[in-house]
Amino acid sequence: MKRLLFIWLTGTILSANAQSGTTVRLITLAEAIRLARMQSVDALVALNELKTAYWEYRTYRANLLPEVNFDSTIPSYHKNYDAYQQENGDYKYLRNDYMQLKGNLSIDQHIWLTGGTLSLNTSLDYLKLFGGKKAESYMSIPVAVRLDQPIFGVNTVKWNRRIEPVRYKEAKAAFLSATEKVMMATITGFFDLLLAKEKVIICKQNLTNAEKLYEIAKVKREMGQISENDLLQLQLNVLTAKSTLTDNESNLKSHMFKLRSFLAIGEGEELEPVLPEAIPDVMLSYDEVLNKALANNSFALNIRRRQMEADYEVAKAKGNRRQMTLYAQVGLTGTDRSLADAYRGLKSNRVVEVGVKIPILDWGKKKGSVKMAESNRQVTQSKLQQETMNFSQNLFILVERYNNQRIQLDIADLSDHIAKKRYDTNVKTFLIGKISTLDLNDSQIKKDEARQQHITQLFYYWYYYYQLRSLTLWDFERRTDIEVDFEKIIRG
Numbered sequence: 001m002k003r004l005l006f007i008w009l010t011g012t013i014l015s016a017n018a019q020s021g022t023t024v025r026l027i028t029l030a031e032a033i034r035l036a037r038m039q040s041v042d043a044l045v046a047l048n049e050l051k052t053a054y055w056e057y058r059t060y061r062a063n064l065l066p067e068v069n070f071d072s073t074i075p076s077y078h079k080n081y082d083a084y085q086q087e088n089g090d091y092k093y094l095r096n097d098y099m100q101l102k103g104n105l106s107i108d109q110h111i112w113l114t115g116g117t118l119s120l121n122t123s124l125d126y127l128k129l130f131g132g133k134k135a136e137s138y139m140s141i142p143v144a145v146r147l148d149q150p151i152f153g154v155n156t157v158k159w160n161r162r163i164e165p166v167r168y169k170e171a172k173a174a175f176l177s178a179t180e181k182v183m184m185a186t187i188t189g190f191f192d193l194l195l196a197k198e199k200v201i202i203c204k205q206n207l208t209n210a211e212k213l214y215e216i217a218k219v220k221r222e223m224g225q226i227s228e229n230d231l232l233q234l235q236l237n238v239l240t241a242k243s244t245l246t247d248n249e250s251n252l253k254s255h256m257f258k259l260r261s262f263l264a265i266g267e268g269e270e271l272e273p274v275l276p277e278a279i280p281d282v283m284l285s286y287d288e289v290l291n292k293a294l295a296n297n298s299f300a301l302n303i304r305r306r307q308m309e310a311d312y313e314v315a316k317a318k319g320n321r322r323q324m325t326l327y328a329q330v331g332l333t334g335t336d337r338s339l340a341d342a343y344r345g346l347k348s349n350r351v352v353e354v355g356v357k358i359p360i361l362d363w364g365k366k367k368g369s370v371k372m373a374e375s376n377r378q379v380t381q382s383k384l385q386q387e388t389m390n391f392s393q394n395l396f397i398l399v400e401r402y403n404n405q406r407i408q409l410d411i412a413d414l415s416d417h418i419a420k421k422r423y424d425t426n427v428k429t430f431l432i433g434k435i436s437t438l439d440l441n442d443s444q445i446k447k448d449e450a451r452q453q454h455i456t457q458l459f460y461y462w463y464y465y466y467q468l469r470s471l472t473l474w475d476f477e478r479r480t481d482i483e484v485d486f487e488k489i490i491r492g
């Protein structure tokens with residue numbers, strides 16, 4: 001009977017909206033979630049954040065690979081006067097008039113184990129003099145190996161190898177959580193619309209009932225079976241029902257607009273939410289949920305990354321207390337007036353430099369930087385411990401709420417049926433004059449509240465369920481991790 005009534009109501013709505021240029025679209029919770037994951041602005045924001053993290057990670061990976069660089073000066077022309085000191089101490093201004101061309105090709109590789117840079121270079125310089133003494137010459141370095149190595153400083157490359165992969169894993173987990181949170185927002189909008197729709201249906205039914213009861217009451221009043229006060233109360237019920245219907249119709253339009261906008265659905269479609277009957281038959285244990293959350297959630301990765309970043313800041317502060325760098329270059333070089341001869345008769349070219357920078361008196365600045373970094377690390381560790389405790393506590397509360405919600409949903413479902421049956425009975429009883437209008441109004445209010453409470457409890461059940469999914473990244477029905485093809489999503 002209910003199914004036939006639903007079909008009739010749907011047909012009526014379709015017929016009415018055909019004249020207004022809109023179409024009715026039946027939408028289930030699963031369909032709304034699917035559309036939200038594909039079309040919602042929140043989903044697009046999460047995707048763009050993932051892409052940003054992906055390219056940051058790609059940049060980090062690229063920094064570990066050899067780089068091929070070419071730099072040149074083409075040309076460098078000088079025509080000016082410079083001061084030169086002579087043997088007797090006097091200065092003389094001499095005219096420069098020359099052109100110089102430089103080119104250098106290098107292959108550079110970061111050494112993650114030591115933090116240094118190893119380079120393989122080849123270069124060519126050309127110098128041409130103008131003015132009184134015209135001449136040209138070439139200097140070649142066919143091959144040279146160069147090493148730039150910090151001795152005491154912090155190894156940034158090594159620390160990045162530790163931090164950046166964790167940061168990218170954190171970003172991927174955050175994307176999955178954000179996707180699940182999109183579902184939570186969808187559930188909220190879906191049930192807001194469903195409840196608003198149900199309220200309008202209730203209001204229309206209440207108005208119809210109120211008008212019928214008022215018409216019957218007028219006849220009974222003429223027969224002296226009810227008092228004038230009861231008749232006036234029933235008339236007020238009609239007016240109240242009309243006012244309530246108008247307010248709820250306006251509220252329905254508002255929630256309709258919000259859900260359409262969220263799902264990126266055109267205004268020409270009127271959404272007809274379908275009440276989800278089936279729910280996941282899953283009971284959860286706190287230990288299992290906590291283990292899955294610590295294994296999959298971005299929170300655990302965030303904790304790990306921030307700990308490493310705090311350790312890195314301490315290491316960097318300690319490395320800056322004294323600095324020593326090694327620069328070494330070994331290669332071959334040649335020079336001549338012709339390009340071909342510049343590559344013959346090559347001679348060795350060796351350079352070794354050790355630079356040291358040790359503060360003799362800095363009034364404790366370097367030491368203070370180390371102490372400040374260590375203090376910040378302790379503060380970070382304390383915060384992380386507190387955040388971990390809060391995370392576990394909130395997770396425990398959420399698991400308890402979810403498990404309890406199944407019981408609340410069963411109670412709300414039963415209360416809905418009882419309240420509906422009680423109201424139908426009281427209507428019949430009122431018609432034979434066995435109860436007052438106050439008792440009838442009370443049963444109607446209880447019926448409406450029970451129906452709305454049933455939908456509200458159903459909403460909380462789904463909301464808690466997807467909230468747990470977002471925190472654990474675990475499908476409790478299929479007993480599998482929530483995974484996606486990140487490469488395909490990013491390319492897509």
